[in-house]
Amino acid sequence: MTGDAASLRAASVRTGGRDRLLPTTLSIPTGTVTAIVGRNGSGKSTLLGVLAGEIAPTTGEALVGGSPASSLTARELARRRALLAQDTHVAFGFTVRDVVSWGRAPWRGTPQSADDDAVVAAAIAAQGLDDLVDRPVTSLSGGERKRVHIARVTAQQADLLLLDEADSDLDLVGRRTVDAAARQHADRGGTVVVVSHDITRISHACDRVVLLRHGLLIADGPRDDVLTESLLTQAFDAEVRVVADDGGVVVRMR
Amino acid sequence: MTRRATWVALALGVACVVGSLLALRLGAAEGTAQIVWEIRAPRVAMALLIGGGLGAAGALMQGSLSNPLADPALVGISAGAALATVAGAAVGLTFGSLGAGLTATVGAGVAAAVVVLASQHEGRPEVVTLLLAGVAVTAFAGALLAVLVTMTPVASGRSLTFWSSGSLALSTWPAVTSVLPFVLLGAGTAAYVARSLDVLALGDRSAAAAGVDVRRVRVAAIAAVVLLVGAGVGAVGVIAFVGLLVPHAVRAVLGPRHRSLLLVSALAGALLLLLADTIARLLANPLEIPIGAVTAAIGAPAFFVLLRRTRARQGGWA
Numbered sequence: 001m002t003g004d005a006a007s008l009r010a011a012s013v014r015t016g017g018r019d020r021l022l023p024t025t026l027s028i029p030t031g032t033v034t035a036i037v038g039r040n041g042s043g044k045s046t047l048l049g050v051l052a053g054e055i056a057p058t059t060g061e062a063l064v065g066g067s068p069a070s071s072l073t074a075r076e077l078a079r080r081r082a083l084l085a086q087d088t089h090v091a092f093g094f095t096v097r098d099v100v101s102w103g104r105a106p107w108r109g110t111p112q113s114a115d116d117d118a119v120v121a122a123a124i125a126a127q128g129l130d131d132l133v134d135r136p137v138t139s140l141s142g143g144e145r146k147r148v149h150i151a152r153v154t155a156q157q158a159d160l161l162l163l164d165e166a167d168s169d170l171d172l173v174g175r176r177t178v179d180a181a182a183r184q185h186a187d188r189g190g191t192v193v194v195v196s197h198d199i200t201r202i203s204h205a206c207d208r209v210v211l212l213r214h215g216l217l218i219a220d221g222p223r224d225d226v227l228t229e230s231l232l233t234q235a236f237d238a239e240v241r242v243v244a245d246d247g248g249v250v251v252r253m254r
Numbered sequence: 255m256t257r258r259a260t261w262v263a264l265a266l267g268v269a270c271v272v273g274s275l276l277a278l279r280l281g282a283a284e285g286t287a288q289i290v291w292e293i294r295a296p297r298v299a300m301a302l303l304i305g306g307g308l309g310a311a312g313a314l315m316q317g318s319l320s321n322p323l324a325d326p327a328l329v330g331i332s333a334g335a336a337l338a339t340v341a342g343a344a345v346g347l348t349f350g351s352l353g354a355g356l357t358a359t360v361g362a363g364v365a366a367a368v369v370v371l372a373s374q375h376e377g378r379p380e381v382v383t384l385l386l387a388g389v390a391v392t393a394f395a396g397a398l399l400a401v402l403v404t405m406t407p408v409a410s411g412r413s414l415t416f417w418s419s420g421s422l423a424l425s426t427w428p429a430v431t432s433v434l435p436f437v438l439l440g441a442g443t444a445a446y447v448a449r450s451l452d453v454l455a456l457g458d459r460s461a462a463a464a465g466v467d468v469r470r471v472r473v474a475a476i477a478a479v480v481l482l483v484g485a486g487v488g489a490v491g492v493i494a495f496v497g498l499l500v501p502h503a504v505r506a507v508l509g510p511r512h513r514s515l516l517l518v519s520a521l522a523g524a525l526l527l528l529l530a531d532t533i534a535r536l537l538a539n540p541l542e543i544p545i546g547a548v549t550a551a552i553g554a555p556a557f558f559v560l561l562r563r564t565r566a567r568q569g570g571w572a
Contacts, residue, residue: 054463078465085463091320091455092510102453106465149460156464 003066005030005160005191006051006081011060013046020046022216023060030159033182033192035202035223038212038235044195045086045164047212051193052083052162065159078106081160082153086168088145093136096148100124103155112157123155126181142169150178154185161185163194167201179205203227204248211235227251259514262507266521273525274298277532281539292427300425300433301531302524304490307437307482309523310444312497313504313515314482317451318475321381325498326362326483329384330391334365335487336417337395337402344406350429350489358488359436362480365391370476378458378468412491419544420491422531433485440481444516447474451512493546495553496523502560526552 006028013021021043028034028051036044049055050062053069054077062069065080072080082103090099100123104116124133127147132140137148146169153161163182167175175198182192182205196202203209209226211219213235219226227249232240239254255263277298278290308326315324326332338361339347339354347354369391373384396418403414412424450471453461462468483497500523501515508514530548537543 052463054459074462074467075465078463083460083463085457085460087457087460089457091457092317092322092505094452094455094510098452098509098511099456102456102464105450105453108449152464 003030004028004063005065006193007063008050008057009061009063011050011057011062013043013050013055014058019215021050021057024217025060026210026217026220028160028191028193029208030191031186031189032208033186033194033206034208034210035199035206036193036195036210036212037199037202037227037232039237041214042212042235043215044212046215047210047217048083048162048164048193048195051160052081053077054083075106078156078158080158081162082156082158083162084149084153084164084166086164088142088149088169090137090145093138095134095136096124096129096140096151097133099137099148100129100151100155103152103157106156106158119155119157123151126154127151127177143171143174146170147174147177150181154181159190161190161192163192165195165197167196167198175201199227199232199251200245200249203251204245213237223248255514255517256508259508259511259518263514263518263521266518266525270302270521270525270528273528273532274302277301277528280532280536296427296430297422297425297531297535298528299427299430300422300490301528303430303433303437304422304486304493305496305527306520306524307433307440307486308493308496308527309500309519309521310441310516311479311482312499312523313501313512313519314444314447314451314475314479315497316501317512317515318447318454318472318479319379319381319384320455320457321385322502323385323498324381326479327392327492327494327497329388330365330369330395331362331388331480332483332487332492333392333395333399334368335359335362335484336492337361337399338364339488340399340402340412340417343411344402349411349424350426350432352432352435354488355432355436355485358486359480359484362484362487363477365395366476366480379472415544417491419546420493421542421545422490422534423542425490429489433489436481436485440478441520443474443478443481447471447478448512448516451475452510455510491546493527493549495546495549495557496526499553499557499560500526502557506560506563 004027008024008026010023010025012023036047038044050057053062053064101120107113127150137145150166166178186192206223209223211226211231219231229240229242241252241254243250278294311326315326316322335358339358342354342357369384369387370379372387373379399417450466453464453466458468501519504515504518504522530545534543534545534548
């Protein structure tokens with residue numbers, strides 16, 4: 001697939017009398033890893049929600065895989081994009097295997113569902129959860145639970161993968177596993193958009209960066225063009241130092 | 255369904271059949287064929303039908319709200335059904351008729367709609383508000399019911415104890431056939447939503463992102479609850495604890511997957527109510543104990559033990 005995995009056309013979001021996202025036009029090119037960066041409350045999660053088609057823009061339009069998100073059913077959307085939300089709570093004692101298998105729900109009744117067992121097993125193995133498959137998710141640690149959900153959204157096999165702070169709750173190794181999974185997904189022709197506060201780390205995994213400040217998109221482009229001292233200082237209202245590092249940057253407060 | 259679930263379902267099915275045959279034989283010495291067929295048989299059939307409906311409804315309620323404490327009696331659905339039935343009787347509707355079943359179902363549906371709409375927050379029912387709204391609706395419906403029963407004692411024909419604690423003593427074949435179609439419709443609806451209910455455990459946002467039409471599934475599940483319990487409450491009053499307890503017990507044995515949970519909860523609920531009614535009928539013979547007292551006496555301690563066990567094993571509810 002070529003072109004844009006997702007795009008916004010002058011999309012804005014206003015709720016509760018507050019502008020969450022000012023009119024934004026944005027393209028997420030297929031085959032890339034894009035990081036959304038900005039302060040708390042800058043509209044990162046809102047932007048991700050609009051890209052996912054789960055938040056209907058107040059004005060403008062969101063396209064997922066070339067179609068207006070508003071024209072797609074929940075199921076059609078779920079075949080095109082997978083979304084990892086911050087909340088990892090699962091009610092009742094469902095096992096790891098149960099939860100990961102829900103990633104296959106959008107494909108029920110389609111020819112793709114023939115691979116369900118293999119896809120679920122591979123997603124579980126990729127997150128190192130083999131020993132936990134029959135454990136209730138409620139009994140796992142925060143990091144383990146996060147990995148269960150990462151396995152679930154990868155099992156969804158959507159072209160576009162949206163990760164909202166997938167790295168929170170994860171230790172160093174867990175973060176590297178997520179970054180590697182994101183890279184691999186993009187290298188295979190998929191597209192990944194991540195929200196993360198760990199700019200230094202994410203700079204080593206992403207190709208592009210979208211920078212937000214108070215709901216306004218202030219920069220969008222290749223990583224090295226956006227992760228600059230002047231743009232980050234502007235975005236964070238604080239003096240930021242950026243040092244080139246092997247395959248990325250190190251970002252520090254001055 | 256897993257092999258284990260299939261075996262449990264079969265065992266419960268057999269236990270229901272054996273239990274029914276025993277219940278038909280147990281009782282006063284003059285167990286003639288006529289007594290068995292006209293008095294005990296409809297009572298046994300009603301116990302199975304109501305118990306099955308309550309067991310499945312509890313599982314649906316808990317699953318659709320992702321909350322282990324939900325129950326049709328707790329969220330006001332049962333109270334709505336009871337009030338509607340008494341109001342119908344006050345204007346001349348016959349107990350045990352199809353019209354009474356329909357009236358009770360409508361009452362249950364109105365109560366469910368009020369509670370769900372009152373607890374809407376950002377487009378979804380907020381669970382704690384929903385449970386508290388259920389308390390309010392139950393209290394309000396209970397108050398109107400008390401007034402109606404007191405003012406029209408002849409037309410309502412049933413005591414306040416009947417409505418609050420339930421009784422199968424007045425079950426007749428026409429009453430059974432007035433409940434049956436609603437329970438069947440409810441069971442069909444429940445089977446339709448069973449698989450999607452699992453994914454709702456992710457919470458509304460993630461479930462929707464995984465392709466589930468959350469609102470449709472929830473509305474269908476609550477509609478199924480209304481169908482499963484509404485007409486039953488109209489026929490036998492409010493019987494507590496079956497809907498709350500049975501799904502917990504089944505989850506402890508088989509896990510939380512809804513396809514097996516719904517079927518096995520229905521069978522276990524049927525068996526539990528059959529047992530409870532037999533105890534209610536025989537323990538103080540010739541007096542009848544309210545069946546709700548029996549289900550609460552069995553259910554509350556068992557529920558307590560289950561709560562402790564589940565809490566320890568799965569590490570919490572939230």
